[in-house]
Amino acid sequence: KQQTTNTVHIKHCTMVLESTMILLDNSEYMRNGDYIPSRMEAQHDAANLLVGSKTQSNPENTVGVLTTNDAELLVSPTDDMGKILSALHGVPVRSSGAVGNDIPAAVQVAHLALKHRRNKNGGQRVIIFIGSPVTCDAKALTKAGRQLKKNNVAIDVILMGENEGNEEKMKELVKAANGTHDNCHLVTIPPGVLPSDVLVSSPIVHGGDGGGGMHMGAGDVGGGANVADVGGFAEFGGVDPNMDPELAMALRVSMEEERARQERAAAAAAASSDANANLAEEAKSGDAMEVEASAGGAVEEEQSEEDLLLQQALAMSMNENDGDGEVTAVTGGTEGVAMEEEEEEDEDAAMQMALQMSMQPDTDDAVNTGSDGDDAKPSAAEQQQQFQDPQFVNQLLGSLPGVDPNDPAIQNALKNLNQQQQQNKKDGDGDGDGDGDGD
8 A cells, every 4th residue: 555655656746747937047147157167058057957857757848938137038838849948049148237137027927928838737837047146125026926826836946156145035035935835945056066966956856846755945955955755766866767767867876976975075074173173182282281391390490599509508618628628738748849859969968979989099098996907997999999890889879769870870970980090090000100210
């Protein structure tokens, strides 16, 4: 039983009978390039999608084309695809003039065209593209919406450009025209996005006249329509793949791309929130570390000041002790110098004494008469003979403290002394021989 109900519901959605008027914006604003390649070309692509969707959903559906700038009817509602496509390609771009786009007048002309439709049993719908500023006030738009609601005419609004100024006004129009089944929709297409990619997953393409299907309130869509389940063909956008495989496959691919885009956007938002949280934590930790470092620096400064004071006290105490030590050291140093000078004088006296003893004449016969023969001291001749012995002299000099027998000065003095003694001896021998010859 449930399967039968679903089948009937799908048939009702896909085989809805409806006459549609498509209102195209042909003002100078449509030359802008914020939609690829331009607003006019993007609008033309989206209109082709809507015409194909309406005509393929039911063979008896009819579509008409109207311009909003001058409310010119290009083609009345018809099922002839040739006339419809020719009218879409022949939309001229005209100046808006002082009044601009007269949306209430264009909606009224579209309503009159729908009154003369061929099949009076089907529903009525107006799809309007707006790509230029809406100059009329909200009261006129609300009045036009109520007139459409009174005549059971649904309206879909597609905003593509100048969205900030037009969005609130178009919401009033859609809200006034919305019936009990919420069969009117507002879709806002952001700049840089192809309108056909957004509309392929919106309720404007899938239908929303009462019985079921995809519905959207008067709020904006923000770049893409929320896709709801349509019978048993939700993955194909509510289109039976057996009836139109190409459209069903195109809708499925578009829905998958939109789903992937939304997932990437959600992941990027989550990553950015995590990064912001990490930055906040790092900032807090950095502030805490700075506080600790400042506290540690203050403690170190206090310790360094205490150490400096302690070092100064120790230096002062050591200076006082060094005063007495310096006096003692000076006294000891003076005594040491005096002792060294005395030792040098003793050595010089000993040297002079030894040299004098060696230079005594041979005629010195002084003896110690008060002594016995055994205790008698050596005679002067014996002493002179001893000093002439080099070994004795070296021994004598070596026994003296601080005297080096090998000193060149000492050796030269001894050598000169020996030479002088030998010369004296020769002179003495010469004098003796002279005296003998005289006798």
